[in-house]
Amino acid sequence: MKTRRFDFNWKPLQLQISFSVDGSVPDKQNYSTDTQEYTPDYTLTPLIIQPIVSVIDKDEVIGAGRINHALTNIRWYENINGTQTLIGTGNSNYEITTSGGSAGRIKVKRNAEPKVPITLVFYAEYVDSRTGQVMIIQGSYLISCGSASDQVRVELDAADQTIFNPLADPQTQTVKAAVWLGDKPCDASKYALVWEVLDGSTWRTAGSDAVMDYDITVNSNGTVTINRWLMGDEMYLRCRVKYSADGNPGSVALTDASPQAIASFIRRIPKYEFDFTGVPYNIPAGLLNIAPTAIIRTTNGEIENAEKELLPLWYIATNKASGSLSYSLVAHGKSPIIPTAKMDDNYGGVIGLDVKDRGYAGAWEDGTDDAIFCDADGDILIIH
Numbered sequence: 404m405k406t407r408r409f410d411f412n413w414k415p416l417q418l419q420i421s422f423s424v425d426g427s428v429p430d431k432q433n434y435s436t437d438t439q440e441y442t443p444d445y446t447l448t449p450l451i452i453q454p455i456v457s458v459i460d461k462d463e464v465i466g467a468g469r470i471n472h473a474l475t476n477i478r479w480y481e482n483i484n485g486t487q488t489l490i491g492t493g494n495s496n497y498e499i500t501t502s503g504g505s506a507g508r509i510k511v512k513r514n515a516e517p518k519v520p521i522t523l524v525f526y527a528e529y530v531d532s533r534t535g536q537v538m539i540i541q542g543s544y545l546i547s548c549g550s551a552s553d554q555v556r557v558e559l560d561a562a563d564q565t566i567f568n569p570l571a572d573p574q575t576q577t578v579k580a581a582v583w584l585g586d587k588p589c590d591a592s593k594y595a596l597v598w599e600v601l602d603g604s605t606w607r608t609a610g611s612d613a614v615m616d617y618d619i620t621v622n623s624n625g626t627v628t629i630n631r632w633l634m635g636d637e638m639y640l641r642c643r644v645k646y647s648a649d650g651n652p653g654s655v656a657l658t659d660a661s662p663q664a665i666a667s668f669i670r671r672i673p674k675y676e677f678d679f680t681g682v683p684y685n686i687p688a689g690l691l692n693i694a695p696t697a698i699i700r701t702t703n704g705e706i707e708n709a710e711k712e713l714l715p716l717w718y719i720a721t722n723k724a725s726g727s728l729s730y731s732l733v734a735h736g737k738s739p740i741i742p743t744a745k746m747d748d749n750y751g752g753v754i755g756l757d758v759k760d761r762g763y764a765g766a767w768e769d770g771t772d773d774a775i776f777c778d779a780d781g782d783i784l785i786i787h
Contacts, residue, residue, distance in 0.1 A: 416531055417459040420542040425451040425508070432548040434517045435585055441514045442585070444542045449498070450511040452544055454525050465532060473505040473529060474540070477511050480524040482543075487524065515548035522546075554585050555594070555646045561666040566652070567631040568673060570701065574632040576703060578644045578666065580625050591625075594644050595652040598627050601639035609640075631668055635763050638668045670763055674699050677758045686743060686751065696738045697756055710737050716757045717741055722750040729756055 424430050428450050433442045443450075457469045479490045479499055490497045496513035500506055507527060515521045527540045562576045580596055582589040598609040598621050610621040618633040619640075629638060644662040645655040679695045686693070697715040699706045704714070716735050720728035730753075734741050746752035 407555065413570060414460075416465070416538065418529065418538060419457050419459070420457045420525070420540055422456060422525075422542065422544050423453050423454050430544075430546055431547075432515060433554070433585060434514075434548055434550055445511050445514050450546065452511065452523065453505065454507040454527075456490075456507070456527065456529070456540055458529070460533075463662060469504075470529060472502075472504050474506050474527040474575055475530065476528040477501045477507050478526040480526070482522040482524055483519065511546065514707055515546050517548050517550040520545050520547040535571060547681065555589060555644060555662045556665045557582050557596075557642055557644045557662050559640075559642060559664045559666050561640075561668075564667045565664070566671060567634075567668055567670050569632060569673060570675075570706055570709070571703070572631070575628055575630050576668070577622075577629050578640065578751045580664070582644055582646075582662075584646075589646070591652075592650050593648060593652060594646045595655075597643045597657060598646065599641040599643065601641070602628050607640055629668060631670070633764050634668060634670070636670050640668070641665045672724050672760055673701055675699055675706065675758070676714070677715070679754075680736075680755050682754060686746065690743055692740050692742050693754070694738060694740055695754065695756075697736075697758065699758060711773055712761055714759050714761050715739075716759060718755040718757070719745050720753045720755070721745050721747050723747065724750060 405710055428443050428445070428448050430450055430452070432445070434440070434509065435442070454471070455469060456474060457467070457701045458465060459467050477499065478495065478641075480487050481490055481497075482488075484589045489765065490499065490509075492499075496511070498510040498512065500508040509523065509525075511521075511523075517589075523544045523546065525540075525542045525544070529538045529540060530536070530617070531538060537697055538685060559578055560581070561576070565576070579765075582594050582596075584590075584593075599621075600609050600616075600619060609619050609627060610616050612648040618630045618635075618638070622628060627640070629640070631638075642664050645652040646662065647655050677697060677699045679697050681694055681696045695717070697709075699709040699713055699715075713734055715737055717732075717733055717739055718730040719733050719741060720730040731745065733739075741754065743752070
C-alpha cells in the first residue's frame with residue numbers, strides 16, 4: 404500500500420485592535436479649582452470606550468471582520484502612576500461588557516485626577532478555530548484631566564491692529580480687558596490686570612511715568628483710554644494677568660508665561676489729493692497780493708479742518724523765457740496772502756502748492772539733552 408501524507412500549513416492570523424469612544428462624552432476632562440467641578444463629569448455621564456478587534460485570514464477559512472463576539476477571558480486593568488490593578492466585577496467605577504457584539508466595552512464612571520492620567524489596559528483571548536491556538540489581544544487607552552486653572556486667558560475688545568486715521572477717527576479709544584477661566588468669566592477678586600506699553604524694545608507699566616504717560620490713562624474698571632492723537636506714529640499695548648485661585652493676585656509675579664493679550668495702534672493718513680482755487684488767470688497791473696485757497700480731498704470728499712493734520716505749503720517762482728525755475732517758500736496755510744513781488748514784469752510767475760503731513764503731536768523736547776519742556780504748572784508742552 405502506498406500512502407501520501409497531507410498536512411495543513413496555516414498562515415498566521417492577523418489580529419488588529421483599535422478603540423473608539425461611543426456617544427458624545429469626550430475622553431479628556433478639565434477640572435476647575437475655582438468651582439471644584441469636572442467637565443465632563445464621568446460620575447454623572449460615563450465615558451464609554453469600545454475596543455474593536457478584527458481578524459484577517461489569508462487562507463480565507465475564517466471570514467475577515469470584527470470578532471468581538473468571539474473573544475474570551477476579557478479583562479481590563481487600571482494603571483495609575485505605574486500601579487496596575489485588575490478591574491473586578493465589584494468595582495463600581497467601571498462597567499464591562501463581556502459578551503455579544505460589544506464584548507470588551509467599558510463604561511468609565513470615575514474622574515481622573517488633574518494631571519494624573521488613567522491608563523486602561525485591555526486584555527482578551529481569541530481561539531483560532533483552524534488550529535485551536537489561543538491568541539492574546541492587548542491594547543491600552545489613556546484618559547487625561549487638565550486643570551481649568553491653567554486656562555486663564557485675557558481678551559481685549561480692540562483688534563490686534565487698529566489703524567488710526569486722524570483726519571476722520573475719534574482721538575481717543577477705550578480698550579477693555581475681559582478675563583476668562585475656562586469658558587466662564589473669571590471672578591474679579593482673583594485676578595489683577597497689568598497694562599504695559601512698548602517703550603523702544605522694552606515693555607513698561609502704563610501710568611508708571613506720571614509725566615510721560617500723557618497719551619494713556621489706566622482706569623479702575625479694567626480699561627485704559629488711549630489718546631491716539633498723542634500716541635505718536637504707533638503704540639503697542641499689552642495686558643497681562645496676575646491670577647490667584649486663593650484670591651491674592653497681588654502676590655503673583657508676572658512671567659513670560661502669564662496670560663496676556665497685545666494690541667497695536669498705527670497712525671496712518673490715507674491717500675489724499677489737493678488743488679487750489681482763487682487765483683486769477685491774469686494778474687492786473689498794480690496787484691500786490693493774491694489770495695489762493697487750498698482744497699484737500701480724499702475718496703470721501705473734501706476734508707474739513709484739514710490744517711489740523713496737513714500743512715499746505717505755498718511756493719512762487721519768477722518765470723523766465725527758458726531754463727529751470729527756482730521756487731521759494733512764501734506762505735503756508737489753507738488761505739494765505741501771497742505777494743506778487745517775485746513775478747517778472749514780462750514773463751510773470753509760477754505759484755505752487757504742496758501739502759505735507761504735520762506728523763503726530765507730542766511732547767516738546769530739547770534736542771540737545773532730551774529734556775521735556777513744561778509750563779509753569781509742570782504740564783508738558785505739546786507741539787504738532
